[in-house]
Amino acid sequence: MKRIWLWLREFTLTQQLLAIVFLVVTIFAAFLFSFLSPAINSFTSSEMYRTIHSSQTSLVYYLNTMPGQVPAYNETDDSGIVHAIYDPRNGSLTVLGTQTLSADVSSAICVNADTVHSGSHDFAYRGRGRQVNSADMLYSVTVLADGRNLVSILPSAYEESFRTLLVNNIVNVNVIVAMVLFLVLMIWVGTLIVPLNQIRNYINKIRKDEPAMLTITRRDEIGEVADAVRDMEDELQQQNFEKQEMIQNISHDLKTPIATIRSYSESIKDGIYPYGTLEKSIDVIIEHADRLDKKVRSLITLNKMGYLQDSCEPGEHLDMETVIDKVLLSLKVIRPEVTFERELDKDVCFHGDEDSWRIVVENLVDNSLRYAKSLIRIELHTGELLVINDGKPIEEERLAKLFKPYEKGTDGQFGLGLSIVYKIATTYGYRVEAENLQSGVCFRIFRELTEEEKKEIQKEKRKEDRELRRENREKQKEDHERQKEEGRQGKKKEKSENSAGS
Numbered sequence: 001m002k003r004i005w006l007w008l009r010e011f012t013l014t015q016q017l018l019a020i021v022f023l024v025v026t027i028f029a030a031f032l033f034s035f036l037s038p039a040i041n042s043f044t045s046s047e048m049y050r051t052i053h054s055s056q057t058s059l060v061y062y063l064n065t066m067p068g069q070v071p072a073y074n075e076t077d078d079s080g081i082v083h084a085i086y087d088p089r090n091g092s093l094t095v096l097g098t099q100t101l102s103a104d105v106s107s108a109i110c111v112n113a114d115t116v117h118s119g120s121h122d123f124a125y126r127g128r129g130r131q132v133n134s135a136d137m138l139y140s141v142t143v144l145a146d147g148r149n150l151v152s153i154l155p156s157a158y159e160e161s162f163r164t165l166l167v168n169n170i171v172n173v174n175v176i177v178a179m180v181l182f183l184v185l186m187i188w189v190g191t192l193i194v195p196l197n198q199i200r201n202y203i204n205k206i207r208k209d210e211p212a213m214l215t216i217t218r219r220d221e222i223g224e225v226a227d228a229v230r231d232m233e234d235e236l237q238q239q240n241f242e243k244q245e246m247i248q249n250i251s252h253d254l255k256t257p258i259a260t261i262r263s264y265s266e267s268i269k270d271g272i273y274p275y276g277t278l279e280k281s282i283d284v285i286i287e288h289a290d291r292l293d294k295k296v297r298s299l300i301t302l303n304k305m306g307y308l309q310d311s312c313e314p315g316e317h318l319d320m321e322t323v324i325d326k327v328l329l330s331l332k333v334i335r336p337e338v339t340f341e342r343e344l345d346k347d348v349c350f351h352g353d354e355d356s357w358r359i360v361v362e363n364l365v366d367n368s369l370r371y372a373k374s375l376i377r378i379e380l381h382t383g384e385l386l387v388i389n390d391g392k393p394i395e396e397e398r399l400a401k402l403f404k405p406y407e408k409g410t411d412g413q414f415g416l417g418l419s420i421v422y423k424i425a426t427t428y429g430y431r432v433e434a435e436n437l438q439s440g441v442c443f444r445i446f447r448e449l450t451e452e453e454k455k456e457i458q459k460e461k462r463k464e465d466r467e468l469r470r471e472n473r474e475k476q477k478e479d480h481e482r483q484k485e486e487g488r489q490g491k492k493k494e495k496s497e498n499s500a501g502s
Helices: 002-009 013-065 103-113 156-207 221-269 278-305 320-331 354-371 417-427 451-501
Strands: 082-087 092-096 120-125 137-143 149-155 339-344 375-381 384-389 431-437 440-446
Touching: 013 082, 013 120, 013 137, 013 149, 013 156, 082 103, 092 103, 103 120, 103 137, 103 149, 149 156, 156 221, 221 278, 320 339, 320 354, 320 375, 354 375, 354 384, 354 417, 354 440, 417 431, 417 440
Parallel strands: 339 375
Antiparallel strands: 082 092, 082 149, 120 137, 137 149, 375 384, 384 440, 431 440
């Protein structure tokens, strides 16, 4: 079966259709000769015996009402059935009409008729000739009321003609059905080939950067493929535009620090300090070198992430609290006026490599530092990391494509940071999404929790709720005791004042 499938895959759709039709016809022919032919033979024999029994009805009635008589009307009926009367008392066989039977046939009929004592029994005689007197024949023996037997004989010529007619009708019907099916399949394949050729030509034109138009408006799978190809072409054009824009931005961003470094270096070489002093001028050079280094490292990181694979040990073993602490230690000095809030659950581990997850946290925090007004909040829970800033919300149309490469934000640099985040997180089996809050933006990295983890979280939440209620009760109790003490002190003070007044 596998070889047949591989063989079919090398053909065009039309050739595959012809091959399938040929296989179906071959299988049907095998079925016809192996299974249908015996069924037809059985059906034909049943129909012949039914015809014999039907022809006996009137004769049986006549002979039962006239015992011992022989009908005067002795012509055969239209079906070619020959009737005879067998008398078992003297072993005589009398043929009704002008037909005669050979001695072999008469002997065989008499032998079988002697075995029938009641009802009706069917027999078959297989001879060699094709004439009535010696041909293969079917006959039925029916016992009459006077003890005689009515024998009705049908030559095989009628049976063969009936069988041939039946087979021809079946074959003709199947040929017509096969031809109609073949025509329908050809039309159907044509409706597939034409749009597929249109899609192929459309893709070839796109590859050659030629003007192309795809006008397929079907609603089936081919229509979905056509829509996907059109969407892909639009996406490619958008990405090419964004890449061109990114290249221009990179060229400009790289050109500026390089030009500054060169001009400041040449000025220092000539003994001129553009920023007043040697130290300040060198600080400017170092600052632009750091900017240049950061841009280059972003490009290298994105390229490396394209080949990132999950080769870590199965399970979650990386302590994310330590990773977050390291990142905040190095980045919070960039904007000291921004407050960092942390809500980190203990012993929360992620799956993956420490360096990769550190890049993820650095990019998310660095992105938040560019947009935050005064607050960045980091939350770490089981299977979940959230980085929230109180900056302005993101446009809704940009949320869906925020993590695509070269998607640059309003105050973004290259549009690479969040795409790196997406690549690392998805490689390790996590999902990434961004959403606007009432007062800021939340970046969320998460995975689907197991049922046990959900139950454990609910258990911890109930425990925290109980602890909170206990603390509230103790606080209320302390407030009540303090109010009582203040009341007692007030009464003592009032009593002392009254005593002094008297």
